Amino acid sequence: MSYAFRLSVVLGLCASAFAENVVFPPDSGVVDLTQAPYGAKGDGQTDCTAAIQRALDELNCQNRILWLPDGTYLVSNTLKWGGTNNANNQKRTILQGQSEAGVIVRLKDACAGFGDPARPKPVIWTGTLPAQRFRNAVRNLTIDVGKGNPGANGMHFYANNQGAVRNVTIRTGDAGNIGLDLAMGDQGPCLIKDLKVIGFETGIFTKHGTASITFANITLEGQKKVGFLNLGQCIFVENLSSRNAVTALSSPDKSGVVYLVNAGLAGTGGAADVPALQNGAFFFARNVKTTGYRHALESKPEKAEAATVEGDIEEFSSHPPQALFPNDGKSLALEIRPTPEVPWDDPQDWIAPVAFGGKPDDEGDDTQALQQALDAGKPTVYLPNGSWKLSGDLRIRGAVRRFVGCEARFKGEGRILIEDGEAPVLAFERIEMNYTRIGVEVNTARTVVFANTTLALGLKARGATLFFDDVCGYPFEFVKCRVWARQLNPEGSEGPRVLNDGGTV
CATH class of the missing domain: 3.80.20 (24 nucleotide stem-loop, u2 snrnp hairpin iv. U2 a'; Chain A)
Incomplete structure (x- = not known):
């Protein structure tokens, strides 16, 4: 792994650390869900489903921050934005934790309704079509799907125009279907930044190509089928770290578009038999370091030449660039700087x-x-x-x-x-x-x-x-x-x- 890439990752992690005690003044209008009338208890034993869901029902579509102080909040059903199937209520809602490591929303072990991978069910669900899920966000917390829940998805997240998942870990105790499900039609634009997905069959799933999704500082570990599966979406991925025995990122669909810049992909076990990256449409990659995989990239687009890339990738494009002027066929290799983080003041x-x-x-x-x-x-x-x-x-x-x-x-x-x-x-x-x-x-x-x-x-x-x-x-x-x-x-x-x-x- 290059010094430049290591430095970029370190800077990203340092930036995230500044936000690890996110507290607000009492008169900020932020709603503490452990206080009346909601009364969620972060003791890891009390079922908090009804308490948190009540807040999501009553404060939907109001640009409110629903805040959880450090603690473990046990749930036994999906937490749904808006509470009902009325899509007008599924926007402008922000679930905010005090810290990523300190706030854990945990699904009960062997929870009813989460046992069938053929009928997956998310722990958190932020909305459905049409594309009006404005300003939805989930920030600074961990979603744990527990044990014995093979049909559990960590989160079904949907946002449009402006919305984000930031400083979030999604993990499973033993089994789980999808960590972060972004496959709803008309998804995006939105930002997924400083995300860790540990376990699951698939770590991240994107689909459809109406808008786009931007990813930054993504960590994938221990997936069983694929780290990141893209079926037709336009995705921009910066600073991807993967440690897996399966392909880290696969975009086999004929309409998918992938831009991948700065990645460290470590293959383990069965990774020696599969490529780190797979492409079936358009794929651009720059500064990708791989170890333990059969190939760095297998590219088989329908309207361009097939290619197999060995070792590290300095730069790769599945299609030649379209330009108004003569060029060398390479990108401008512009500098990418991490967003500076301002310390969160007392x-x-x-x-x-x-x-x-x-x-x-x-x-x-x-x-x-x-x-x-x-x-x-x-x-x-x-x-x-x-x-x-x-x-x-x-x-x-x-x-x-x-x-x-x-x-x-x-x-x-x-x-x-x-x-x-x-x-x-x-x-x-x-x-x-x-x-x-x-x-x-x-x-x-x-x-x-x-x-x-x-x-x-x-x-x-x-x-x-x-x-x-x-x-x-x-x-x-x-x-x-x-x-x-x-x-x-x-x-x-x-x-x-x-x-x-x-x-x-």
Whole structure:
């Protein structure tokens, strides 16, 4: 494994570690599911199905964070977004743990309904068609399907436009069908980042090609049939680590599209008889290290030459590039940087516009209170859940290093101006600005990370270093910027959606 790849993985793991004590102030609007009226008990013995499901029923489609403190939460049935088959309720719901290792949602051993692999059943289910599962997310927790549940899927996750699985482990005690099932039609765009799947017949399953799914920092281990199976979806995979006796990633369908960059694939046992990677359509790979497999890649596309690749893969494309100008047939090999992580501050170091008279969910103008909070000298400024009205310019500057919405919404019109400040990296995250007249402008050379956010009027930036993780909006105008995007959905209907003027994107 190359030094560059090892460094990339280490940086990704270090970034994840910052988020391992995710706690919020009492007035943030985050719902603690262990408190009344829900009363889930993380003692590993009490059945919490009804308690958690009640919250999912009552708080669906509200951009609410349903929070679980560290503990083991035993369940005996599928936890369903919205509770019913009404698809309008299966969106804008975020299940959030305090930490990936500390919060365990565990299925009872030999649980009724989870015993038949021919009729698989998930522990967590976030929705069905049509493609309107906006802003769904599962974050910072572990899903354990227990023992004696061969028909269990860890999670059936469905999100559109903007939604994510982040810092999640899915594991089985002995048997299980699929770890992460993403095979619903019209899936995506969405982001799957910092995911570990341990065990199961299949680790990750994707299907259909309506939109796309972005994966980053994925670990697969101990699958019995295949690590990652793709049947027709367009997937972008960065930093894939697999230790398996089976093929790590298989995309045999004639319509699948795979981009794989930076991977370490270690074959064990029977892996000596199978390839690490399989392709039946379009496949691009760069910087892939393999050991213990018969071949690194077997490619048999319908409309291109078959190929077998031995050893490590520096770069491979199943099809020749289409270009306007003469080229050497290779990619630009642009640098890929991990998204920098801003430390999660103690809630005592947070401040909200409430301290200056702001109030969500009313018709009052919150612009002045918001600006006072931003200028109060605290590293984290937060918006308690609800709607906040803006009617002018809002300047993010000074000591602020995180502006976090707690899944709150902006309404009104104006501009959010990101300016020079004390922190070298600013995080702007977990905010919805759909259906507003609010634009965002970056007027600083420092690094800005936008994450899990929708931007109504897109973004303009000049001379900045920008990262996007799970962001939707348009248009985006970058002037002499450096940009790294993991799941940037520039959804719009008029003019250019992304304009790059003299920068690197």
